[in-house]
Amino acid sequence: MKHSTGSVQRLAVPVRAIAQRFAFFLLLAAAVGLMVVGKAETVLVERVRSGVMDVVAPVMDALSRPAATVANSVDHVGSLIDLYEENNRLREQNARLLHWQAAAQKLAEENAELRRTLGAVPDSVADQISARVIADNGGVFVRSVMVNAGKSDGVRKGSAAMTGLGLTGRVTSVGDRSARVLLITDLNSRIPVVVEGARARAILAGDNSEQPKLIFASHTSGVAVGNRVVTSGHGGVFPPGIPVGRVVASDAKGIRVQPFSELHRLDFLRILDYAGTRATALQAKGDTDG
Amino acid sequence: MIAGALSRLDRFARLFTPLFTGIFLVLIAAIPFRIPEYGRIAADLGLIVVFYWAAYRPDLLPAIAAFGLGLWQDLVTGGPLGLHALIYFLAHWAVASQLRFFQGKSFAVIWWAFGLVSAAAMLLSWLVVMMLEGAVIDGVPVLFRWAVTIALCPFVTWILARLQHAFLRQI
Numbered sequence: 001m002k003h004s005t006g007s008v009q010r011l012a013v014p015v016r017a018i019a020q021r022f023a024f025f026l027l028l029a030a031a032v033g034l035m036v037v038g039k040a041e042t043v044l045v046e047r048v049r050s051g052v053m054d055v056v057a058p059v060m061d062a063l064s065r066p067a068a069t070v071a072n073s074v075d076h077v078g079s080l081i082d083l084y085e086e087n088n089r090l091r092e093q094n095a096r097l098l099h100w101q102a103a104a105q106k107l108a109e110e111n112a113e114l115r116r117t118l119g120a121v122p123d124s125v126a127d128q129i130s131a132r133v134i135a136d137n138g139g140v141f142v143r144s145v146m147v148n149a150g151k152s153d154g155v156r157k158g159s160a161a162m163t164g165l166g167l168t169g170r171v172t173s174v175g176d177r178s179a180r181v182l183l184i185t186d187l188n189s190r191i192p193v194v195v196e197g198a199r200a201r202a203i204l205a206g207d208n209s210e211q212p213k214l215i216f217a218s219h220t221s222g223v224a225v226g227n228r229v230v231t232s233g234h235g236g237v238f239p240p241g242i243p244v245g246r247v248v249a250s251d252a253k254g255i256r257v258q259p260f261s262e263l264h265r266l267d268f269l270r271i272l273d274y275a276g277t278r279a280t281a282l283q284a285k286g287d288t289d290g
Numbered sequence: 291m292i293a294g295a296l297s298r299l300d301r302f303a304r305l306f307t308p309l310f311t312g313i314f315l316v317l318i319a320a321i322p323f324r325i326p327e328y329g330r331i332a333a334d335l336g337l338i339v340v341f342y343w344a345a346y347r348p349d350l351l352p353a354i355a356a357f358g359l360g361l362w363q364d365l366v367t368g369g370p371l372g373l374h375a376l377i378y379f380l381a382h383w384a385v386a387s388q389l390r391f392f393q394g395k396s397f398a399v400i401w402w403a404f405g406l407v408s409a410a411a412m413l414l415s416w417l418v419v420m421m422l423e424g425a426v427i428d429g430v431p432v433l434f435r436w437a438v439t440i441a442l443c444p445f446v447t448w449i450l451a452r453l454q455h456a457f458l459r460q461i
Contacts, residue, residue: 024383027357031376034361038371039422045371052365056317064321071324136322136332137367140431141419144368145322173368180368187423208427265324 050175053146057178060134061148068267127273129153133266143186143208147269150177158237160272166243166260167231168269183263185212192234193244198222201232204244204257211248214255223250229257239272307457308343308351311450312359315339320366331431333439336363337411338446340378341404344385345392347458356382370422377411404443412436
């Protein structure tokens with residue numbers, strides 16, 4: 001009896017060592033496997049991601065409010081200090097904008113008249129969903145933010161997200177009450193754009209830096225520093241004409257664009273439901289034509 | 291009988307304290323603070339947590355829990371799935387295999403050790419992401435992230451030490 005328990009004990013220790021080493025390699029393989037599966041972007045991975053997002057969203061919503069309040073208070077104090085200069089600057093800007101408003105009204109009337117004459121299909125106006133940024137990411141490898149609007153608010157995968165200043169990103173993952181927006185500076189972000197002035201079509205490709213670059217440009221001859229870049233609407237996913245940024249460098253190394261949107265200070269985003277409204281608009285036109 | 295159940299519940303809650311600190315700090319690290327320059331160079335608070343508990347209570351935060359925390363970090367931040375699972379798991383393994391080193395050492399030594407472990411972790415994560423994405427990624431933000439993480443290490447470890455003292459003395 002004693003002999004058999006002794007031999008069982010002598011067997012147990014190396015078995016445990018092997019089991020530990022096995023566990024190490026098992027976890028290592030699991031991590032690598034997860035990376036491969038995650039890269040494949042299967043439906044299951046999508047669902048897990050959006051499921052976790054939905055769980056985390058209410059918590060992040062609550063946690064991010066104090067930080068937002070602090071940031072707003074700091075901004076408020078800052079603006080109080082610059083009150084006098086800010087006032088003068090705003091007066092001048094107001095006067096300029098009133099001139100532009102008059103010009104814009106005239107142009108709008110002319111535009112409407114021309115459209116009527118040509119019988120052109122009207123650009124559909126995108127529905128807007130307002131959402132608050134509740135979580136940022138690690139910042140280093142992925143540039144994305146989480147917002148507190150999801151499927152139940154009408155957000156769809158692929159929708160454009162923008163601030164008042166310009167395009168911010170594209171919705172890549174949608175949960176019930178939350179969604180993830182991939183910023184235009186992210187490595188995997190590709191947006192079809194057009195450079196105003198030069199009328200060059202290109203793709204805005206992020207590379208995790210502050211200034212995404214333009215690739216696959218149809219021509220680079222007219223592109224100069226200071227040109228505005230807007231969405232071209234190619235592919236039908238983003239509405240055309242959304243301001244994206246301004247060209248800040250155009251040389252042998254490539255064309256760099258400084259986004260209008262302040263990507264470090266995102267508070268509220270507008271999510272545009274373009275694909276949905278465009279489909280309805282085309283359907284309506286089809287009904288009236290047919 | 292109720293007293294027995296409550297004490298079991300109490301013990302259960304205490305056992306999971308390290309894991310809860312990890313879950314909570316990963317969420318804290320994802321809060322959007324509006325820092326103007328250099329985008330978001332968030333500290334990797336999860337790495338500090340894994341390092342601390344792997345050094346002082348590896349029985350309460352085993353390798354698989356470190357793996358799980360890494361996975362949690364990936365899911366919360368929307369980063370490449372499995373990246374931090376790998377990094378945290380390897381960091382845990384590296385620290386837990388050197389337990390004797392951490393006994394009775396001053397904080398400065400611990401901090402220095404964390405500097406080494408986190409440097410290796412950041413470097414590895416940078417290389418892995420470049421392999422995954424198939425593109426060269428600027429290393430300067432990674433360097434900043436390492437610096438911020440090291441700077442926050444004393445504060446986070448102080449908090450964790452207080453928690454350990456408060457909840458885990460009897461366990």
